[in-house]
Amino acid sequence: MAILVYTENFDGKFKKSTYELISYGKEIAKVENSEVVAVTIGTVDAGVLNELSKYGASKIISVKNAELNDFSSQAHASAIVQAAKKVNADVVIFANNPNGKAISSRVAVKMDAGLVPAAVGIPSSLAPFTVRKKAFSGKAFADMVITSDVKVLTLTQNSFKVIEAPVTAVLEDFNAEISADMFGAKPVEVVKTTGKLSVTDAEILVSGGRGLKGPENWGMVEEMAEILGAATCCSRPVTDLDWRPHHEHVGQTGKVVAPNLYIAIGISGAVQHLAGVNGSKVMVVINTDKDAPFFESANYGIVGDAFDVVPKLNAAFKKFKAGN
Amino acid sequence: MKALICIGHVPDTTSKIRFTDNDTKFDTTDIQYIIGPYEELGLTRLLDIKDAGTDLHITAINVGKEETEATLRKALAMGADEAVRVNADATDAFFVAKQIAEVFKTGGYDFIVTGKESIDYNGGQVDGMIAEILGLPSVTGATKFEIEGNGAKMEREIDGGKEVVVASFPFVTSAGKDFAKEPRIPGMRGIMAARRKTLDVKEPVAQVLKTNVSKHFLPESKPACKLVSPDNVEELVRLLHEEAKII
Structure with a gap:
């Protein structure tokens, strides 16, 4: 068993929210007595990857396929599921951000798993797997139970604090099997809002x-x-x-x-x-x-x-x- | 060209939220239901495209019991050509996605539009799930949508910017803010015409539920707002530092 965390990188860097995800995964791993495995897609320096071990990721899988430099929820989901199967992940965690939302629903289908989006705290129980999420646009909360073997979550940003829990991590390069027909929706232009702190990242x-x-x-x-x-x-x-x-x-x-x-x-x-x-x-x-x-x-x-x-x-x- | 648009049946945004059955179910007493705001934008955009001269047939679909038909009729009144209701409670995203995928397979549709998220359980999972079940490309949270050639050109927000994406038919997209400017309000003619349009009821296909709600909670009531005099703004700075410990 393992907790797999998809650590999206932004031009080769991680954000505070990435470390929130690892810390969150680590809390679940402690209860379940398993380990946190991070999977990232694209070019990230080994030093930056190693930052993830500071918060408890004991294995870091770096997917190297060059074709994944173009975002495709289909192809990214496929690569993440291949990594998840490799480490026998029973919980897969994403950020509740645009790409996390786009990929997680596909991963849930591929792994025949239930998905709870926008979780706001660690599971109150692992059997049955119960986790709280916001509902009715913040006017209420719902405790959701996932009944499938594999569980997929997206975590609301700034809902879990970053906790240092240093471990020694194994870095592993991974070439996923990706086919050309997974790129039916193709990004033709990316416009970045540069220089300014983004509304979703600001504290x-x-x-x-x-x-x-x-x-x-x-x-x-x-x-x-x-x-x-x-x-x-x-x-x-x-x-x-x-x-x-x-x-x-x-x-x-x-x-x-x-x-x-x-x-x-x-x-x-x-x-x-x-x-x-x-x-x-x-x-x-x-x-x-x-x-x-x-x-x-x-x-x-x-x-x-x-x-x-x-x-x-x-x-x-x-x-x-x-x-x- | 044929489009399938998913119509969410959700409580009006100003609804008072209450729960019943030991907080396991949403209390529907006195609740007004509306088309989900994002689906409304999605349908509006499709109607705008159709009005601009594109040959587009629009089917509105909903997974829900009989009480959701009024919401589907509203979609017909806005201008959708026909409607399909899959006769089952929509309690689990995987289940809903499976039903819509099933209808898509037999209808000869070119693309599917959903809303970015429902405003009740705020899931936002159905578009990606339908796409994965059907093996189709998808664009989640599109903010612009233009038919172009044998497909569409879309924009979507990404963390720290936006992305322009092209996809050929068939594909799935979920409509976010700005998909259309203002939602279309049905006129009297539309409401009359909606009564004569086809609303087909289909029975669901089997799908094991993967999630359920064990309990709902209302947020803890916040302590009353502490008011600070406009002539003593230093006090606010002190409270934020010493009491809230936020700066």
Whole structure:
């Protein structure tokens, strides 16, 4: 038995969320008395691969097929399943990100397995295999039981902490059997949003709403993000009005996020917006309307005008950062 | 050209969430059901393509018991040409995918569109599962969709950017945000026409269930929001540092 973790690399590097996956796998492996095996696809330096052993991966399989440089959920799923069978994996774990979602459902079919997407904690029991996930867009949780022999999970980002558990890992190169007919959906262009911290990776998000009155007023939002090492995002009306780019939209129909801190400025907190952010550990709201629904969900709030409060808060954050 | 679009029957986004039967089942009392927002965008885009002059026949499909027919009728009212209901409870993604794959095999369809995820159990598994069962390519979470030649050109979000993907028929895609701009609202003519359109009921094929819900929980109620005076913003910084320990 083994816990197989798909460790997607981003231009040859891993992210904090990758180590969350390994730590999560390690927790299950401890209970089941098995080991964590990481599988990665593409070129990653041995030194970077070895980072995975710091969190408990005792075997690291590196799939080398050059044709897998193009993303194909079909081909990637096939390679991962070949690795899973090789190590006799009974649990296969993915990140709940775009590629993790696309591949995991195929892996479940190939391995005749049940899949629980967006798990938020370690299984409360291994027999029956029971794991909690968010449901009803964050308004509830469901404990799901997987009844098949092999279990497939995707883990919600920032829902499990990174724990160091160093082991000595075996590195193994692997050539999967991949055929040309697995590339029926072909990427013809990849556009990267470079240079900026992405909304889904950021641990702190500073978010602006229609209360900010216009795109010209985003300077103070960006300033706060800069001070806190945060990413900026926004509510739906803001992207609909083209004040901000679409990739910054968080909410039910935009990105669903779960940062440590979410600061909402001039956002009333409609149910659809909250559905995308209620996984945040701490929420702060700044709004002129004391009856704005966001105050019901937030941990901290300031009833006041953003144009007065935010510059003062930025000065206070700056002072705090300088002192720490 | 023939498209099969999966129509989720889900509680309205503003629904009050409650559970029954010892928290094992969703309490459907007083719940308004709607077409899943992503499936609505998917169907809207297909209708836009059809209205722009492409010869496209659209079949709406749902796996559900009789009470889901009103939701399928709404898809017909929006403009789908016909509908199929597979007569079974949709409790497990694998089971649902198997049913849709089965209908696809006999219908001569060119492609399948699902929603990116349902807004009840937020699964987002069905598109990839259908594709794997049928051995088809798939594009998960597409944000743009254009018919091009003998297939389609799509965009999908990836971690830290986006990807332009082309696929030839047959394929599966799941519709994400921006698949269409605004969902189409059925007009009175559409609602009248929907009554005369075919809604075929099929019995399910056997498939062992692989998951079930053992219990539901509501989130723990948060302590009341702590208000800080706008004239004392330093207090907020202190709370975030000392109490929440987040900065």
